[in-house]
Amino acid sequence: MAKYKIAWMPGDGVGNDVMEAAKIVLDKIKFDAEYIHADIGWEFWKTEANPLPDRTADILNSTDAALFGAITSMPKEECEKELIPELQGKGYVYSSPIVRLRQEFNLRTNLRPCRAYAGNPLNYKDEIDLVVFRENTEDLYVGIEFHPLPDEVRNTIKAHNPKMGRFDNTPGEDIAVSLRVNTRNGCRNIITDAFEYAKKFNRPSVTVVEKPNVVRETSGLMVRTAREVAKNYPGIELWETNIDAMCMWLVKNPMDYSVLVTSNMFGDIVSDLCAQLVGGLGFAASGNIGDNYAVFEPTHGSAPKYAGKYKVNPMAMLLTTKMMFDYLGETEKANNLENAIAEVIKEGKVRTYDMGGTNTTLEIGEAVAAKL
């Protein structure tokens, strides 16, 4: 019997291309695993009105971790049109399967390392080495939204906060409300994870990225919690930066920062910015990590126009695989894989189109495997 069971979820578009590249590397490194294919994505929305079928949840429950390729999402109106005729008009509403996975499996930490590997022509500046800790289950992603705004909800809000009165003359169908819900526990967990990481890897600072001067309660809770948690880590400095200023500083002096910690929506935004500093989404790996399970996915989307063309850069997927090794405690494999990736980047002989080369997705996988 294999040592590990891994759920294998290519998902949509180029998800399959990049996961094939990962498989080349996994085989070469002799990772002792059984891979169990799990259905997820647009195909299952169209045919079953559920992009995350129950059978997939069962597979996740019976495996050690999951590797996930990419997902296609579309705005609300377009989703309904894509359903097979038998399923149309039945009131099915699309919700992103990755967001569901994060919430239903309580994968509360989204870890997104962004390192400028030497020799990458796409690096914004060399020596950037950032890690983003993004809270992964709360905040604006809770999906509690109203449009039109029911009178009952409006009146309840107004009873608790007179500022709602400003909208008295706006009809409910002209108001949309999305709730930002953050808990003390959620804040404490993500901030503790960030500090624990800083401690383990000798990082000098943790920067909490929020907007407490305006969003006083939710961002305020994050910052106040960060101050409390920081007391347990005397050697590590806590910096507090507003999200807007952070975007500016990251473009100006990205090397000044080390570990960033933030809430779900700000983390979504700032992690794309950080990805671009180190070569773009072709290099952005991520882990959705909970107490009992983790799903590893490159940050990029499904790029449908490139699906099956083996054109896109699989480095993000390979770095994601490295993160899975770390999670499973396979530290030697993680380090070997990262070194192999770094070497291929440094040599610059095998490159996909985004790096100015002509190699295919699978050739990158083979080049990395050859270094192992």
Ligand code: IPM
């Ligand atoms: C990400 C993506 C997702 C998110 C989308 C696909 C729902 O942008 O992982 O950053 O918003 O979290």
Ligand code: MG
């Ligand atoms: Mg995103």
